[in-house]
Amino acid sequence: MSASASPPASRLHFLDGLRGILMFCGIPYHAALALSGGWWIVSSDTDSPGMHVIAQFLGIWRMPTFFIIAGFFALLVLRRRGANQWFRGRLVRVGLPLLFGLATVVPVQWFIAGFYESGSLTGAMSFAADRLATPSGWWLLHLWFLLALLAYSFVLWVVATVRPVGAVAGRTIRAAGDAVERHPMLAISVYMVFTAAAVIAGNWLWDVVGGDQFAGGLIPPVVVRYAPLFVLGCILASRPRGLAVFLQVPLWLTLGLGFASFGVLLGIPYLELGTLAPAVGELALAVGAIAFASALFRVAERVIRRPSSVVDWIVDSSLVVYLVHQPVIALIAPPIEASTPSTAIAWVTIIALTSIISIALYELINATPGVRFLATGMRSRGRSVFGLTAATPRQ
Template sequence: MAEMFTHRSRPMTLATPRRHDLDALRVAAFLLLILYHLGMFYVPWGWHVKSDHLVPQLEPWMGAINPWRLTLLFVISGAATRFMAVRMPAPVLAAQRTQRLLIPLAFGILVVVAPQSWAEVVEKNGYAGSFLDFWPRYLGFDQSFGIILPTYNHLWFVAYLWLYTMLAIATRPLWERLDWLAARILKGPGLLLVPPALFGLYLATAGRTWGETHVVWADAYGHLQYGSAFLLGLLLARMDAAWGLFQRLRTGLALTAVVLLATGLALKDVETGGGPGAIGFAFLREGYAWTTICALFGYARRYIRSGSPILSTLTEAVFPFYIIHQTTIVVAGHLLKRLELSLTVEAVTILALTIGSCWATYAIARAVPMLRLPLGLKPLPRPSANQPAAVG
């Protein structure tokens, strides 16, 4: 058993193969996010717009994925950044990531997210104007509606990812030293125990005091949680033995996650009760989250060894999907309410419209070169100087 908790960190080679397992997990996490945001239209929790058909029974299911879904994405993003850093110098990486993240963010704020804010002020403030009436006020920083305008809503993830990427690149001379430290702290049991202890400490202190705001300049807890997750991914990218450990322990990790989840559901009232019980629950929650993430890494590493045309397409398409999906859910949900549809018909219709808008956005981005970057795709490669010009 001791051998299972012994590993050494060694550098990846320059010929690091494509991590199809992480590609698949990233795609799955973003597709899960689409369903999660559809669920936000129906659970009693506060959101931009709400259905007339609230479904409290969804809360435990959404609560079960809440602790790990975003942390998983930031860990994967940190690892992806490390892999990219192997292939390009720091200035090139900074320019490339700025282009790929800030252009879609700016376009999203100015165009994509605006209809969400319109639907929200219609429902919450009784605003009677059309979207075309509202849009100039949105772009003009009109704060009379009681919400921040303009805003990024679900695109906060992109803003945080850019910030962490720039900080990582700025501290690149420290990476080797951090690798040395991580190889000792995240060794054996430390790999499974240190991250949830750290995340639990964040939740028990900053999380209980300030909560999570998604406001980039005022989100101490969010930056502690997600910044640490990004850094963790940056370090794990070069720890080959860690991924092997995840793979070997995947079944035990999955069973442990189920036990921790069941315990958390049974003790749910403790979380809101305050005192030592709430602090203990914070560590239980983060233990469940990290164990789940480790199990997912293990299963993906074991069963996803190669790519496929479907995975390649989804890997490219998932960012355009992410950019458009919440606007479709919010606007479609808002407009369909007036039809007084049944819960099932309404939910299926919104889901169908969301899937259609995702694929349509991806198709438009591929077909219109000037929209590739704003909608989340890489720009087309520039023709080589030796390449003959196209004819006809």
């Protein structure tokens, strides 16, 4: 994969900030899941369609936008540092937090889930022991995105280092980047359809090869869904004007497409689409994901115009906050729901308390060098919320 001009570094601060904000958005998303009445680590006793809609709305754009940004930065940094150095960095920055979370955060959630299911400490210990004994999706929980990042990074490293594969992939990505520059609206529209088709084909292949049984079910099928979005980020980074073109799509159009797609998703259960329902759903998800991502990129560029110590703190703290927030929600959601007069008040209360507790845990981890390295892959200390007013933002 040959190098090409990259966007100037001054334009990337808003993307880094947006990525951190998206990690924080995991708090309202998982709080809504906890109260929706659907399956989660802990489940509400009553169904809440409102919480389900909130979770669906956040889900259509939060992780898709994150993976587009991840793909963009991946190719950008790979070209600056070289494939081998970049991938070694990924193993530390992504692999260490994944192992740290598997060893600490995930078992805590097993214990919490078992306690609320059985009502006893003995039942909680038995539940946790059962989860430990059998590899399954319980081993990853909300850390699946770190495994997905490692998988995508490994594939990108192979593409960059294995010459025959890299030559074909490089030409394909450059051609897609050229199409985005020359015919942005058409190219992005085509890629929306391609994303839906790729997910449908990937899910079919996953079922054929028995992907759910691979590695004891540790590899989640959601990895298939976000791969085309990671690739889209690489495409945007492959051309000098790729990101600029993505930012130039009219905001009214991207928001209109995004909300229209969300409306289609909500309406699918009430439409008699028969066998077409899965395809329509995947197309709506793809259109909504890319449209909302473009809108969020543009809003972030306008709002996060220059380096800020607050944004730097969000970036530094976001990974730890994401790692620890889900067990906090699982622990406090049932008693808060039981003691508040409405689901909406419970949701806001859970978000507020989880944010406070998660930020406090970040500050504790950030102040502990060995734990900080394991939880973030970073040896240097991150920003502290207590020093924001006096801090100088990174340039």
